[in-house]
Amino acid sequence: xxxxxxxxxxxxxxxxxxxxxxxxxxxxxxxxxxxxxxxxxxxxxxxxxxxxxxxxxxxxxxxxxxxxxxxxxxxxxxxxxxxxxxxxxxxxxxxxxxxxxxxxxxxxxxxxxxxxxxxxxxxxxxxxxxxxxxxxxxxxxxxxxxxxxxxxxxxxxxxxxxxxxxxxxxxxxxxxxxxxxxxxxxxxxxxxxxxxxxxxxxxxxxxxxxxxxxxxxxxxxxx
Numbered sequence: 058x059x060x061x062x063x064x065x066x067x068x069x070x071x072x073x074x075x076x077x078x079x080x081x082x083x084x085x086x087x088x089x090x091x092x093x094x095x096x097x098x099x100x101x102x103x104x105x106x107x108x109x110x111x112x113x114x115x116x117x118x119x120x121x122x123x124x125x126x127x128x129x130x131x132x133x134x135x136x137x138x139x140x141x142x143x144x145x146x147x148x149x150x151x152x153x154x155x156x157x158x159x160x161x162x163x164x165x166x167x168x169x170x171x172x173x174x175x176x177x178x179x180x181x182x183x184x185x186x187x188x189x190x191x192x193x194x195x196x197x198x199x200x201x202x203x204x205x206x207x208x209x210x211x212x213x214x215x216x217x218x219x220x221x222x223x224x225x226x227x228x229x230x231x232x233x234x235x236x237x238x239x240x241x242x243x244x245x246x247x248x249x250x251x252x253x254x255x256x257x258x259x260x261x262x263x264x265x266x267x268x269x270x271x272x273x274x275x276x277x278x279x280x
Contacts, residue, residue: 061081068243078248081127086130088131089134090132091212092247093137093250094251094254096140113146113149119250124159131159131163137212138164140169154181164182187201193208194206215248216256217232217258231269235280267279
C-alpha cells in the first residue's frame, strides 16, 4: 500500500507524503527521508542525559516498514543520517542497511554527517552533496539553493507548525513546508524522520502550505 497525500511541484515532481514522515517518489521508486539522526540518543546518554534505549531501533523499524509499504528500492536521505561519531549505534545501522531490500542508498551529506569515507563505504552508501531526480534537486539545507535548481527539496530545519485546540491546548507538529510554489525558488522542506528530534516552529508566508502527518493521514494547511 502507498498511503499518503500526493504532492505536485512546479517542475512536474510528484511525491506521496506519508504519515510516517517519509515521502515516496513513484518516478524513481525511491523513498526520501531527512534528518534521521541515528546515534543522537546514544550521544546524549554518554553525556549524562537519561535518554531511553531503543530509539535507534524504533527509527529503523519505521524505515523498514516504509520500504515494505512503498516497495521502494532506492533510499535517499536528505542529510543528517547519523548524529555523532562512530559508535555501536552506527554498527547497528550498517547491519540494517545490508539486510534491507535496497538496490541503492544515497546520503545527501548534512552538517552532522561527519563519519569517515570508509564508514560510508562499509554501509554501502553513495554520498553526495546533491541528488537530482524526478523534477527535484535534493540537498540538506534550504540555503543551498542555486540558480538552475529544480524544485528544491531539503531538510535541516525540522519544520513544525503550531496547532491550537480547545481550552488553550496547543502543540507544534512536524510538517513538510512548501514555499514559493511555482517559482524558480520553489522549495519543499522535509520534517525530521528520526525518533529523537525536536521541531522548529515556522511562520507561514501568504503562499506557503504545510503538510502535517496526523495519525494515518497527512493534512494540508494553508494556500
